[in-house]
Amino acid sequence: MAEVTQRARPLSVGPLKASPPLGAALAMLGMDRSIPLLHGAQGCTAFAKVFLVQHFREPIPLQTTAMDQVSAVMGGDDPLQEALATLCGKTRPALIGVLTTALSETEGADVQRVIRRFRADHPEYDDVAIVPVATPDFTGDAEAGFTRAVTALIDTLVPVSDRAGASPRQVNVLAGQHLTPGDVEALRDVIEAFGLEAVILPDLSGSLDGHLAPARLAATTTGGTPVEALQRMGESALTLVIGDALAPAADRLRARTGVPDLRLDTLMGLAAVDELLVALSRLSGRPVPSRLRRERSRLQDAMLDSHFMLGAQRVAVAGEPDRVYALARLVQEMGGEVVAAVATRKAPILGRVPAAQVRVGDLEDLETLARQGRAGCLITNAHGVETARRLGIPLLRAGYPQHDRLGGFQRTWIGYAGTRQTLFDLANLQLESAGHQAVAPYRPLHDHPPAEAPEHGPATPPATGCPA
Incomplete structure (x- = not known):
């Protein structure tokens, strides 16, 4: 066991981590036709948007409740209520993820109560899923915020079920924050190579893979896991959990559905990938495809x-x-x-x-x-x-x-x-790197061209390819 130490300084020099709301927004962006809504000041959302746009070089649909100094003191319930009504009325998304920030958490916002009030006032928007996630900036990191968002999606959208295994060729995948869109796509390809169907939560490969959307500027994500697919997660034969950080979400999914899971800390390295393929081969009853054996x-x-x-x-x-x-x-x-x-x-x-x-x-x-x-x-x-x-x-x-x-x-x-x-x-x-000393290749004597004779004096004898 490695000994983990904490820094002694009360401040960061060269900050390394990103905030939990940003990580939660990333998870919500893996859902189809979704909009992450940050409940806080306008600058919080602007920073997250710039951060993600610079990384993915794609338009990122983030929205904000734009709390100001008045709502920070008097309460931010009304800005959240208005933001939900505006988003549902103008863009009609399939999912809105309401993510708190340090400002709204410090103000003491009761997001659950505001959502209940919104449901009572606007029954015409009952088809829009709304998922609240508590992600204060002052605790955790992007990975922790990502996990909280995945857990909240399971709590809100995955029904309690006792139908585990009803779809024997369906596999759930809880994809960790450390997986890129390319990683998620590669993982789906491996699962489908065994004749299985994957329900991936969240699926960044469909929404943030760098594709040109039909519309020039979409107000919601244009790809990812459909909300309806989460309704079927309780029928899967197995859940693959990629990353130790998703353990709380995996626990919640297993408690709600009874679907057994296989938890893999990493999919890098020969032994780790072997473990995944052996599990998929046993589940599907098929041998490992020749393409994967070649890889x-x-x-x-x-x-x-x-x-x-x-x-x-x-x-x-x-x-x-x-x-x-x-x-x-x-x-x-x-x-x-x-x-x-x-x-x-x-x-x-x-x-x-x-x-x-x-x-x-x-x-x-x-x-x-x-x-x-x-x-x-x-x-x-x-x-x-x-x-x-x-x-x-x-x-x-x-x-x-x-x-x-x-x-x-x-x-x-x-x-x-x-x-x-x-x-x-x-x-x-x-x-x-400049410091790497490679071994010089052996060159036999006859490979060296004869040295040219100087103007005065005998020619210099050629160097040999091995020491005397």
């Missing part, structure tokens, strides 16, 4: 090709706990050393991170620990660019945000193919 052999070859570089690599990792664990474990499996792991919040999985030092902190902590551990590579989001520059080592961008690169949001990290590409990227960073 496995490619990963094995990549492990052989890259182990010379990665076996001696010293890496520092920073991000949300599930992401830190997945990346640190992959580095360890390849024989590398994780000299430092910095996480955004304290979580149970941090105790299993294979790192010399594990700390809950910020980018300054990452820089200090990486320097002490003589790290040769950093893995964190794009905010670590300056940290890597000061340390003079390369950076592999992972997580949110990646505002200085195109396509980072769609990259696939999981599965055999995703793991293979990650190994190649880490090895190439090592090869490109």
